[in-house]
Amino acid sequence: MGASCAMNLAMKEVADVVLVDIMEGVPIGKGLDMLQTGPIEGYDVTVTGANDYAPTADSDVVVITAGLARKPGMSRDDLLLANYEVIKNVTEQVAKHSPNAILVLVTNPLDAMCWVAYKVSKFPKHRVVGMAGVLDTARFRAFIAQELNVSVENVTAVVLGGHGDTMVPVTRLSNVSGIPLAELMDKETLDRLVTRTQNGGAEIVKHLKTGSAYYAPAAAAAEMVESILKDKKKVLPCAAYLEGEYGVNGLYVGVPVKLGAGGIEKIYEIQLTAEEKAMLAKSAGAVQELVDVIKTKMT
Ligand SMILES: NC(=O)c1ccc[n+]([C@@H]2O[C@H](COP(=O)([O-])OP(=O)(O)OC[C@H]3O[C@@H](n4cnc5c(N)ncnc54)[C@H](O)[C@@H]3O)[C@@H](O)[C@H]2O)c1
Secondary structure, eight states, X not given: OHHHHHXXXXXXXXXXXXXXXXXXXXXXXXXXXXXXXHHHHTOOOOEEXXXXXXXXXXXXXXXXXXXXXXXTTOOGXXXXXXXXXXXXXXXXXXXXXXXXXXXEEOSSSHHHHHHHHHHHHOOOGGGEEEOSHHHHHHHHHHHHHXXXXXXGGGEEOXXXXXXXXXXXXXXXXXXXXXXXXXXXXXXXXXXHHHHHHHTHHHHHHHHHSSOOOOHHHHHHHHHHHHHXXXXXXXXXXXXXXXXXXXXXEEEEEEEEEEEETTEEEEEOOOOOOHHHHHHHHHXXXXXXXXXXXXXXXXX
């Protein structure tokens, strides 16, 4: 996923990229491969790789994808403690070498790993953000567009909550060029697409058998990086540290944010129905459970 994200950023000439991995030589080889793609694709950014963090010094943005991916039958939560150790180590190195960076977390379980990176880096909350909602809404948008046989570009979707089976697609606010979904499909169809979105990651894992999705997650992380580095101020669904917003305190949960040069420049609080509020509370509860497990490890 990390390599795919680097390739995506290079193709868009968004940044010079340094790949880091613990697998000896692999990021260096991949970096050379991507550098040599430049003359063909016509990008002038540099892509390099390393097994240590020195070459990443003073990065503006660091995308953290290190860790284990889900295997078939394994939930995101099974990954919790293994990836906690990885994120702790990686974040310590990143914070040491790039103290002013904005961190974009991708590793699962996403919302809990954001919390770890926030605590370990001691960065302000607006400089630690998680990628999940951009991917989840992309999946929802793709399924809606396919169902209605319309362009994906016309489909807007709103998703809140933790990344996982408890994510909250806000179908009431999702639409096709302003036309509410409820006017375009019956409830049964909508429910089917929501369920497919909630299980979107697992559906791909089931087919791949040895790994999880990477093209769409990589593109999603790259969209966030581009919005930050170009200060585009895109409003995207991202995992953000909440302190009272949506009734959540001290947790990372997916909400609409403005992403610009300052990182998370604004959190948007949408008026929710009682049912949506209950779903979001349940989703935040699931994130809280994971964070509670990590807290016992931390003390
Ligand atoms: N947030 C999302 O929506 C989303 C989507 C897809 C994947 N993911 C997650 O992203 C992560 C990466 O997925 P992937 O498919 O690229 O997995 P992968 O196994 O292909 O790559 C992970 C890489 O991390 C490296 N790594 C492990 N420990 C490390 C450490 N301490 N320091 C540096 N590198 C280390 C491994 O060597 C490996 O190359 C997984 O946790 C996966 O669940 C999240």
